[in-house]
Amino acid sequence: MTTNGKTVLITGADGGLGRDMAACLAEAGWSLILVDRSSTIGQLPELLGLASYQAQTRQCDLADEAQLDALCKEVSEGTLRCDALINNAGISSYGRDGQRLSIDEIDRNHLQNVLAINLIAPFLLSRAALPHMRERGWGRLIHIASRGGRTFSEVFPSSFSASKSGLIGLSRSIAGESARFGITSNVIAPGVIITPQSGKVDPALLSQAKIPAQRYGQPAEITGAVAYLLSDAAGFTTGAVMDINGGAFMPS
Numbered sequence: 001m002t003t004n005g006k007t008v009l010i011t012g013a014d015g016g017l018g019r020d021m022a023a024c025l026a027e028a029g030w031s032l033i034l035v036d037r038s039s040t041i042g043q044l045p046e047l048l049g050l051a052s053y054q055a056q057t058r059q060c061d062l063a064d065e066a067q068l069d070a071l072c073k074e075v076s077e078g079t080l081r082c083d084a085l086i087n088n089a090g091i092s093s094y095g096r097d098g099q100r101l102s103i104d105e106i107d108r109n110h111l112q113n114v115l116a117i118n119l120i121a122p123f124l125l126s127r128a129a130l131p132h133m134r135e136r137g138w139g140r141l142i143h144i145a146s147r148g149g150r151t152f153s154e155v156f157p158s159s160f161s162a163s164k165s166g167l168i169g170l171s172r173s174i175a176g177e178s179a180r181f182g183i184t185s186n187v188i189a190p191g192v193i194i195t196p197q198s199g200k201v202d203p204a205l206l207s208q209a210k211i212p213a214q215r216y217g218q219p220a221e222i223t224g225a226v227a228y229l230l231s232d233a234a235g236f237t238t239g240a241v242m243d244i245n246g247g248a249f250m251p252s
């Protein structure tokens, strides 16, 4: 992958998928802006063995309006350069026992929190990054949705599915509006990938997914697709949804 020192901003960078993306993209020569609400995000570059010039970090709770606005301001004012944006941070809706919450158990606050992180933050960060991408005539947006945004399954809470389906619609609109500027916008919709997030779901519930590959995925199997979508070779790929789920969802 030729990066020419480009910079990618990754949200949810301190999670299972985020860390793998950060390590792989740094290795490929990208400069990184690593964003997470976790208290350990500042230590992530050292943990990954990155030089200080390779990575900046921002501790930001994307559900907090003031913190998200401050981050978007840095992006829109160009303090944080953003050639590519990976909207990866996301939460789901499970009870303490890892059981799926039914629609009757999801109140307005819970719904608003899921939508704030999974949909509103990606919308506002994309909006902040796009003008600079248009000026440069090059940009990449990747949104990490889920199989839950593509189809029904007993595994997915309704709030989560609604947010991820919305993210897919957002990506499609950005793709249509931005293709003529050399900007692509694509979705990766993973099935079960072994990370802290899937680890919080009751294993019996997760195992209901009928996966032809008969296994769960590894973060590297998502990162490989991310690396492709960021590359110049993917310049004609926009508005796409890559279903990466071991065959658990195969639309016609």
Ligand SMILES: NC(=O)C1=CN([C@@H]2O[C@H](COP(=O)(O)OP(=O)(O)OC[C@H]3O[C@@H](n4cnc5c(N)ncnc54)[C@H](O)[C@@H]3O)[C@@H](O)[C@H]2O)C=CC1
Pocket (backbone or CB within 6 Å): 011, 012, 013, 014, 015, 016, 017, 018, 035, 036, 037, 038, 060, 061, 062, 063, 064, 088, 089, 090, 091, 092, 117, 144, 145, 146, 147, 189, 190, 191, 192, 193, 194, 195, 196, 197, 198
């Ligand atoms: N692991 C899986 O099986 C699947 C994951 N996904 C999606 O992949 C993305 C990454 O998930 P994982 O790495 O598995 O989860 P994870 O839980 O390991 O990582 C998510 C990261 O997002 C951060 N985050 C959460 N809320 C935030 C907020 N308000 N502000 C800033 N950061 C916040 C967390 O601190 C965490 O570091 C998510 O969008 C998730 O919905 C989609 C399908 C399957």
Ligand SMILES: CC(C)c1ccc(C(=O)O)c(O)c1O
Pocket (backbone or CB within 6 Å): 092, 145, 146, 147, 148, 155, 160, 190, 191, 192, 197, 198, 201, 206, 209, 245, 248
């Ligand atoms: C961990 C998240 C909520 C999750 C769990 C299971 C699947 C799946 O069976 O495909 C997902 O796509 C998820 O996003």
